[in-house]
Amino acid sequence: MAVPILIGLLSNNLKLGMTASLVAIMVVYFPLEGSFSEKILMLISCSFGFISVYTIGLIFSFNRIISVIVFGITVGIIHWTVSHFKLKPPKDFFFVMLCSTAISIPHQTIPKIAENIGYLTFGTLSTCLIVFLYCLIVRKKSSLNKTVDIPHVPLEIRKNVIESIIFGVFLSIA
Numbered sequence: 001m002a003v004p005i006l007i008g009l010l011s012n013n014l015k016l017g018m019t020a021s022l023v024a025i026m027v028v029y030f031p032l033e034g035s036f037s038e039k040i041l042m043l044i045s046c047s048f049g050f051i052s053v054y055t056i057g058l059i060f061s062f063n064r065i066i067s068v069i070v071f072g073i074t075v076g077i078i079h080w081t082v083s084h085f086k087l088k089p090p091k092d093f094f095f096v097m098l099c100s101t102a103i104s105i106p107h108q109t110i111p112k113i114a115e116n117i118g119y120l121t122f123g124t125l126s127t128c129l130i131v132f133l134y135c136l137i138v139r140k141k142s143s144l145n146k147t148v149d150i151p152h153v154p155l156e157i158r159k160n161v162i163e164s165i166i167f168g169v170f171l172s173i174a
Contacts, residue, residue, distance in 0.1 A: 003130070004123045019116055020123035022101070023050050025094050027127060029087065036135055043131055047124035053078065053095050054120050057102025058113045067103045072172025074099055080164035084157075096171065 002024070008017015029046045031039055053074060060070040075096055082092040108116070 003126045004119075016116070016119045020119040020126070022098065023047070023120060023123040024127055026050055026124065027131065028090060028094070030131055031088070036139075039135060040128075040132060043128055047128055049078070049081075049095055050098055050124060051117065051121055053099040054102045055113075055117050057099045058105065058108070058116060061103050061105055062107040068172050071099060071103055072168040074168075075171045076164045076168025079167040080160055083160040083163065 002021060004020030004024075005014070005017045008014045008020065011017075026043065026046050029042060031042050034042075056070065056074050057067075060067045075092075078092045078095045078099070082095070105116075
């Protein structure tokens with residue numbers, strides 16, 4: 001997972017290589033059970049989430065008050081999404097960490113923001129490629145009945161929404 005750091009080192013741009021390697025932690029969301037397509041779909045979904053929260057964090061880092069409000073809303077949405085799809089631990093920890101890391105970066109110009117997002121996207125693509133190759137090499141039979149059961153009970157959905165609002169408010173206060 002240090003491919004982006006190696007490329008950054010070889011191109012004399014280690015700082016941006018480290019930005020790209022931030023998303024190597026995405027591998028912890030890789031499911032060990034399930035079909036090949038379920039595993040890759042989970043990783044691509046996490047890639048989209050990582051890119052989204054990083055982008056939101058970079059865009060709204062221009063003002064401390066606005067960034068706190070946006071951080072709270074983003075954390076609430078992240079927590080609700082992770083709870084809704086019943087993601088396994090570490091659940092929303094790394095999504096929140098990536099968003100807070102992006103918000104703590106001093107505000108930059110739009111081309112620099114786009115460049116940072118591009119490097120992060122390169123990191124997600126390289127991570128997905130490495131995991132894809134791993135899945136091709138280590139092919140094992142898996143049962144197809146181990147799918148994620150998405151809750152459709154109104155009480156559970158209401159509980160997830162209330163929990164996400166509380167989570168977002170208290171993390172933005174912190």
